[in-house]
Amino acid sequence: MGMTSAPFPIASANGIATIAALIGDPARANILSALMGGQALTAGELSWHAGVGAPTTSGHLAKLSEAGLLAVERQGRHRYYRLASPDIAQAMESLMAVAAAGPRRHRPPGPKDEAMRTARTCYDHLAGRLGTRLADRLNERGFVILDDGSAQVTKDGRDFLGGLGLAIPETGEQRRPLCRVCLDWSERRFHLAGRLGAALLTCSLERGWIVRVPDSRAVAITEVGSKGFATVFGITPEQLAPK
Amino acid sequence: MGMTSAPFPIASANGIATIAALIGDPARANILSALMGGQALTAGELSWHAGVGAPTTSGHLAKLSEAGLLAVERQGRHRYYRLASPDIAQAMESLMAVAAAGPRRHRPPGPKDEAMRTARTCYDHLAGRLGTRLADRLNERGFVILDDGSAQVTKDGRDFLGGLGLAIPETGEQRRPLCRVCLDWSERRFHLAGRLGAALLTCSLERGWIVRVPDSRAVAITEVGSKGFATVFGITPEQLAPK
DNA sequence: CCGACGCTTCGTCCGCGGCCGAAGCGTTCG
DNA sequence: CGAACGCTTCGGCCGCGGACGAAGCGTCGG
Incomplete structure (x- = not known):
């Protein structure tokens, strides 16, 4: 028998349990999901999102912060919480993909849900139909190469995006990938992250093409945005239609 | 203010909590981690890995299966469990990255831990120093392009790998990416997945270059493997040395 | 300077869920 | 066919941790 010593915890398996347990509480999951919108929120707002009282929320926020999942910033009598790093967002995203793929959870697609499917933020980038179509168009034009699960920006793409005023650092040699794909839980296809x-x-936000929907990760596409996405990226309104 | 209706659960935020809660139990995390080795294991083996008794393990396995995280296969009086899909493995991997990045968990690197750092399986591919060096060498030779967090196989690479007898499907249009990167929790760099x-x-397994270490995700590099990795990929033994 | 506000800490309650021992069911072997 | 084995189901124990109300601390507004 190859049984070495006692059934001792596999290296770091315990660490992952700690993190997962933190995300595993409904209230905390709601908090983290709300912060997936990408903007920092106050404890009060998060309390509302979490669906529990202020004291309970405070406790959750303390735990999440201590574990390094959240970063906090005091500002006057408010405390702004945000996700501590893009890694956290990616972990959440992976979990969403698993959750969406799993057995049918009864999830009646409400009107708000529909808005989310059209366009929403995924931490710091775009998701939903808008996000995936954006990836498609950039791919078709040879600005990015999407080969299954990998993404790469071409020379042409760099030029094109530069023309839009998007200064993409040449190769920052940073931890943060320039361009990676992210599995969209509503479309079950890839959109662009990094x-x-x-x-x-x-x-898109600066140009007023989209505006954030209050208390939600969804974004609404404005009039000017509709034109902008069509002329610049070739995304027709039909492609963004619910069905 | 924009408070719409009651603080009702954000779409699918509850689903993610369910999944995370499942992973969040230490025993279950150990089970899943053990299955990250990529091979199917019996309930008994998993019970040992989990560090809890057989009845408790059985309960955990039932929950994980019902949630769609595990797939089970009856074979004689044994039941073989394995991860239900690569998505699960990726979610686990993301969580490991977060856990490894977090505040210092006291994790005395034992001898077994050192073996894991040298070479181990990460679900169905190689990780550790061997995995990352492999990615480096393939990148240097222009067989894959690693640009930050994205990976792409070149024409040359396809030919080279074909010469090794690795038949990579041209472009299966499958869900499974041909080549993607995976953040190595021990090296904190990328290795190749997909x-x-x-x-x-x-x-590598078929050629006998590496062999699985019993009751562990670690793999040992054989004599012939050491030569093979050096001649075929240009990986010197020094590059695989612990320090 | 006092009251309203935002957030946290403290104390308490209580229910969910992990754990085990014993028993049950199906399979394999002598 | 009976015994050993692998795994699951059942029943009961117990502790962790999430929930809230009340109170405490810092900040902004008149």
């Missing part, structure tokens, strides 16, 4: 994805989101 | 990563692992 520094490029983040740049596309901020650009 | 269908390519899986092919590299099975190839």
Whole structure:
């Protein structure tokens, strides 16, 4: 028998349990999901999202912060919480993919849900139909190469995006990938993440092409945005239609 | 203010909590970690890995199966459990990355831990120093392009790997990416995953270059393997040395 | 300077869920 | 066919941790 010593914890398996247990509480999951919107929120707002009282929320926030999942910033009498790193967002995203793939959870697609499917933020980039179509169009035009689960920006793409005023750092040799794909839980296809994805989101917001929907990760596409996405990226309104 | 209706659960945020809660139990995390080795294990073996009794393990396995995280296969009086899909493995991997990045968990690197750092399986591909060096060498030679967090196989690479007897399906249009990167929790750098990563692992096993270490995800590099990795990929033994 | 507000800490309650021993069911072997 | 084995089901124990109300601390507004 190859049984070495006692049944002792596999290296780091305990660490992963700790993290997962933190995410595993409904209230905390709601908090983290709310923060997947990408913007920092106050404890009060998070309390509302979590669906529990202020004291309970405070406890949750303390635990999440201590574990390094959240970063906190005091500002006046408010405390702004945000996800501590893109890694956290990616872990959440992977879990969403698993959850969406799993056995049918009864999830009546409400009107708000429909807005989320059309366009939403995924931490710091775009997701939903808008996000996936954006990836498709950039791929078709040879600006990014999407080969199954990998993504790469081409020379042409760098030029094109540069023309939009999107300054993509040449090769920062940073931890953060320039361009990676992210599995969309509603579309079950890929959209663009990484520094490029983040740049596309901020650009769209700055130009007023999309606006954030209050208390939600969903974003609404404005009039000017509808034109902008069509002329610049070739995304027709039909492609963004619910059905 | 924009408070719409009651604080009702964000779409699918509850689903993610369910999944995370399942992973969040230490015993279950140990089970899943053990199955990250990529091979199916019996309930008894998993009970040992989990560190709890058989009845308790059985309960855990039932929950994990029902949630769609595990697939089970009856064979004689044994029941073989394995991860239900690569998505699960990726979610676990993301969580490991978060856990490893978090505040210092006291994790005295034992001898077994050292073996894991040298070479181990990560679900169905190679990780550890061997895995990352493999990615490096393939990158240097222009067989794959690693640009930050993205990976792509070149024409040259396809030819090279074909010469090794690795038949990589041209472009299966499958869900499973041909080549993607996976963050190595011990090296804190990328190694290769996807269908390519899986092919590299099975190839190495078939040729006897590596052998699985019992009751562990670690793999040991054989004599012939040491030569093989050096001549075929240009990986010197020094690059695989612990320090 | 006092009251309203935002957030946290403290104390308490209580229910969910993990754990085990014993028993039950199916399979394999002598 | 009976005994050993692998795994699951059942029943009961117990402790962890999430929930809230009340109170405490810091900040902003008149």
